[in-house]
Amino acid sequence: MSLALVVGVLVAGGTFLVLQRGMVRIAFGFVLLGHAANLVLLSAGGAARRGEPLLSIADLATAADPLPQAFVLTAIVIAFAITIYMLTLAGAGEGDDDTEDRR
């Protein structure tokens, strides 16, 4: 329930931001949407099991599903690359990051 609500809040906020004019806001919106997607993935692994999947200390009965974690780890880094790319686009305009300026 808590995870679902966080996802809802993040998607709502992210959606609002990506529908704005400025590239920076769009980039921020994508960051929030990325958080939401990552939480959905972890939630799909099951939020009931919350033990660390470290075999040196883990109790296999309660260890969290490691596969979604691996997905999310990869996803975070890709999202980082996309974010700095979008920020670069925002910074490479002609004095502004407006996406709807048709001079």
Added chain:
Amino acid sequence: MVLPLVLGLLVLVAVAAPVLDRFVGRAAGWLLAVIFLALGAVLAVEAPRIITHDEEIEYSAPWMPAIDVLFDFRLDGTGLLFVILVLGVGALIMGYSARYFSRGKHGDYYFLMALFAAAMFGLVVADDVVLLFVFWELTTVCSFFLIGRTGHSANQPAIRTLLLTVAGGLALLGAVITMIVHIGTSRLSVILADPAWQEDPAFATTTGVLVIIAAFTKSAQFPFHYWLPDAMAASTPVSAYLHAAAMVKAGIYLLMRFSPALADNITWNVLLIGVGLLTAIMAALFALQRHDLKELLAYSTVSQLGFLVAVIGIGTPGALAAAGVHTLAHALFKATLFMLVGVIDREVGSRDIRRLTGLRRVMPITAGLAALSALSMAGVPPLLGFISKEKLFASYLEAPGPAVVGPLVGAAAVVGAILTFAYSFRIVYGAFGGPTTQTRLREPSLVFLLPAAVSSIAGLVLGFFAGWLDPLIDRVVLDTRGTPGEIHLGLWHGVAPELYMSVVTIAVGVVLFLRREFIDRLLDRRLFPVTGVQVFERCHAAAITFGARVAGLTRTFSPARHLAVPFVVLAAFGAGALLTGVRVPPFPEPVTRPMDWLLMALVAGGTVGIVLTRSRLAGLALLGVIGFVIALFFFILGAPDVGLTQLLVEVLTVVVAVLVLRRLPKSFHSTGALRKSVAAGVALLAGGAAAVGTFAFTGRREISGAGEYFLREAKEETGGTNVVNTILVDFRALDTLGELTVLGLAGVVILAVLEVNGLMRGDSSPQAARYIGTPIGSPAGNMILARTVGRWLAPVLVVLSLYLLVRGHGEPGGGFIAALVGGAGFALAYLSASSAEAAPIRWPYVGLIASGVGVATLVGVLGFGDGGFLRPLHADIPLFGGGHYHFSTALVFDIGVYLAVIGVTVTALNRLGVEDVPPGTETGNRRSDPAGTVAAEPGEPGEPDSRYEATEPLPGSGGRR
């Protein structure tokens, strides 16, 4: 084994050709000719086995075992016939090239020609339809580049040729897939022997038509005939080899190959005979209209290919024998004629028969050789062309169907042959007949003429000793019709119908030649309202217009309009699910903990703030807050690696964003109320759908089978105890490699964007002027604290990052986290630097990214040693004093990850952190303050004030700003 050996050597020769060219120049052609002949000799050793003992040389090696596609090679008589063309004519053309081209570099030419020979060889020995298709396309690609390399004027012809032949290639692909699906194997010899061709007419006709389309495009049959004259933009040796002797014969080869399966199919017969003869007559008429010798020869080739297509359509053993003989005869006389036209072009400087006249007196040998070949083409005894034309005539009379068809087809063929006779004489008379005006011309060197002489005289010798070809042609008939041909080639067959046809042909042809001025006047008009090239260009332009129109429907400059679509769809899905109702299982255990609500409240607060704020800086701060809370969430969900990564990524995101934000206005754009409310509406609907969806569809089951497997087996399989890391670098390393590539590309794209656009000016706000003379206005003084801390902290961060890298397999850490810690170290160094010049990290960051992806890929390739790409190799290294260290190549893979992530981070820091450079500023040139705002505070003693000096030039700085 001999087949892949020859093929491999041909590829090797292609690769080595540019090197040869560098050392010996154009004479590399002679070397290649010798190599081609040597390879031919290797195969000639095996040839008797094929021809007389009805055996085949076969070779098979796995290629794609999962779908049963093999490197299957098979050389039978038909293949041998075409191999003779590829290597034999190939050797002649290579020798010819050594004199045709001027001195200089022709490495790319020899590379492409040898590669083409390899592709063509592969095509005719491939016994797997997928392999056949690959070689088929490779010949197309070689042809494209060989036409295109001639120069600017050849670009359009090259593209037209490529598009058309690729379209034909798609038809062949269609046929290949149909056959594999229907018959269940990709092996050509098995497919052709399958009874389905007879039992399932629908399949046979469909596949047959696809094969025919492929062959017609390649062999320039109506309505695709126009590309071949168009392709004459290529240099003459290319035309002689690809567009006369070898590549255009690929279509003929394909039709002969499929003859055993399709010769009894009525559609096959009608299409091949009808289109073939139509093309033969039409192209011969076109040839009579042309004045450019090369263009004339191109139409002549189209016409001759038409005769071949038609005779394959007849499908009797005699017809296939005729096709085999004529293929050989045509290659000999047409290659000769092309080579000699090239000689004339080089010596006289023209190919136009209106300007050439009387060359027989100054170039008697050239004239003799050309006449010999033209007579062969015209079908005059005692040349090989006469024998093959008689075989063609005899075969046309055997055309299937009602009794009237045979004579009709025969009559049409005679008409085509008469026209052929006429244009053959037109070539010889046009260039060599008439009064001699250019008396100062000389015969070219005999070395230049040698290759043409060989093929020309071969046509004469084989005319007298045609019996030598009997066994080979017999074998071709056996391959293509399944019965021995009982073929006896010779000049005299007694008084038979084909003899009368030849007599008529020659008699009427002579009349046409004598009345040539009348014929010229008659044909000096357009026979068709449009040319093939015009039709093609119109279709091409229409396709592009259509595409632009379709794309125009969604074209807008506003990203919001694109971005809204998926969210509206998401909301619609949610609404649909609510309306229909979904039954979901209950949660196995409670999934919510009290701590969650606290984090939930923090995220909600941050999100509301970031949505409402107008200040960019506040927005960034709130983004950071949300990111840190999410990282905490990952920790309490039992994902320490993910949490660490998130934390570090958040830090770096904020650093990069700050570098960009300082160049932008302080507040976000204001938007109208309508837009706000629409965006809010879409956002609330999408958020609601996401929340409901997440609640309903996730977490309602026990741990996944895959997750359980990884937990159980990770230690045993990989030696690592950090299961998430083992998944990243062991179990699913291919995903990680893909991700690295994306990451690296993002770094490269950042560079590209900044190189094209440059970076906008910094926000030189007037407030800054207030701080002149205070420590805040002095970057050097301002940064003392950060610099002092950074000096101590940076090495710690580097060591920590290396430690995290090494321990990642067992404990939280690994390449990503380690690199992000290292990146944070660089960020610190960057932010605490006193001046722009002191800041940049002078590392070749593109090299870092590339080496990261490269190292990871190399490790992956090492994995082949243990059975598969990216499979980690393990070794236990004993340590001093007992114990051992478990080494896995997965660690090296992780180092690749580390390098790539560091590279991208440093790229972003360096490129976005660079100071403003006005257009055209040279590196290091001191310049005055652009806006006159922030006065340059003299730096500390010993620290040059280089605040405004560019540390490295922005490559785009001279361009648009």
